[in-house]
Amino acid sequence: MHKLSSLSLFKNIKTLIQASRVEVVHSINTRMIEIYFQIGRSIVEFEQQGKPRAGYAANTLKSLSKNLIKEFGKGFSVDSLESMRKFYLVYGKSETVSRKSSQLKNFQKSETVSRKSSFIPNFKLSWSHYILLLRMENEDERKFYEIEAAQENWSVRELKRQYNSALYERLILSRNKKKIKELSKKGHVIESAADLIKDPYILEFLSLKEHESYSENDLETAILNKLEYFLKELGKGFLFVDRQYRITLDEEHFHIDLVFYQRILRCFILIDLKIGELQHKDIGQMQMYVNYFDDEMKETEENKTIGIILCKNKKESIVKYTLPKSNNQIFASKYKTYLPNKDELKLLMEPEAVYITKTKE
Numbered sequence: 001m002h003k004l005s006s007l008s009l010f011k012n013i014k015t016l017i018q019a020s021r022v023e024v025v026h027s028i029n030t031r032m033i034e035i036y037f038q039i040g041r042s043i044v045e046f047e048q049q050g051k052p053r054a055g056y057a058a059n060t061l062k063s064l065s066k067n068l069i070k071e072f073g074k075g076f077s078v079d080s081l082e083s084m085r086k087f088y089l090v091y092g093k094s095e096t097v098s099r100k101s102s103q104l105k106n107f108q109k110s111e112t113v114s115r116k117s118s119f120i121p122n123f124k125l126s127w128s129h130y131i132l133l134l135r136m137e138n139e140d141e142r143k144f145y146e147i148e149a150a151q152e153n154w155s156v157r158e159l160k161r162q163y164n165s166a167l168y169e170r171l172i173l174s175r176n177k178k179k180i181k182e183l184s185k186k187g188h189v190i191e192s193a194a195d196l197i198k199d200p201y202i203l204e205f206l207s208l209k210e211h212e213s214y215s216e217n218d219l220e221t222a223i224l225n226k227l228e229y230f231l232k233e234l235g236k237g238f239l240f241v242d243r244q245y246r247i248t249l250d251e252e253h254f255h256i257d258l259v260f261y262q263r264i265l266r267c268f269i270l271i272d273l274k275i276g277e278l279q280h281k282d283i284g285q286m287q288m289y290v291n292y293f294d295d296e297m298k299e300t301e302e303n304k305t306i307g308i309i310l311c312k313n314k315k316e317s318i319v320k321y322t323l324p325k326s327n328n329q330i331f332a333s334k335y336k337t338y339l340p341n342k343d344e345l346k347l348l349m350e351p352e353a354v355y356i357t358k359t360k361e
Helices: 001-050 058-070 078-091 099-108 129-132 139-151 156-164 168-172 177-186 216-225 229-232 279-297 316-322 342-349
Strands: 238-249 252-262 267-279 306-313 329-334
Touching: 001 058, 001 129, 058 078, 058 252, 078 129, 099 129, 129 139, 129 156, 139 156, 139 168, 139 177, 156 168, 156 267, 168 177, 216 238, 216 252, 216 267, 216 306, 229 238, 238 279, 252 279, 267 279, 279 306
Parallel strands: 267 306, 306 329
Antiparallel strands: 238 252, 252 267
């Protein structure tokens, strides 16, 4: 009994220490970013000196870098100072309406420059995240990735991967103007089946070369071996249920390649893998799977099942004339087993429809 109590005491203290270390690291990281923001602001205000806009002077950073390195050591190179300067220019002016409103309440019209300069945004990511975000010239795109990285707890590596796979552009293609604006304000909001769909899906993490020979079973096995990465590519809210899920109709067996559950939409997601070109019989088969799940598996309070056919190639005309115009359950998307550059992805996606029938407002 004494040993159990001692072990329990040890575990409790260990948990406290580990938790405090995480908090300390987070606190140090946040404070460091705030300091970089303030350094950037000091540089900009020095360059501005009463002018409406700051004028960039390379000599200013060279001299400052030399003195800071002499005083504090590494970490204050010209490139680093330029990043801090840009950091302030980008995030010092990207306050939300709520932030501006709160400032107006707290400050009088006669506020001094120093009091104005006391504002520091609430930074939720690491400095390495922000360095990557600063490279994104499109403001809406940058805001989208910042929101997603914070909400989904993306590592810098995952943020880079999502950016390189043109996630923002792929989501834009399936949305009307109102939905596009939401991406930069709320991130990837999932309200309907169409919000889930991407075209193409990028599966470079499977290490399957574009032109090598592999079977549908090989593709499925590769996905399951990298399930964590596949779930991230599918998007938020996906839970894995089963592989090769068997259903029996009139003593004939059928197998659904992959079954997931979407906790946000509260529905089953069925995925069928096709290594060749999509055919009308594939769509008919998926329709059968979806109908079965809606009748036999779905609970009353759950939403209708969604079916996604992942194929290497597809013809839009086959999709268009196989499914009814009111379809909002069956989707066909291409997949790529390599990671093209963003420009190449745009060219690949331009002639394609992202989902079978777009919802019109």
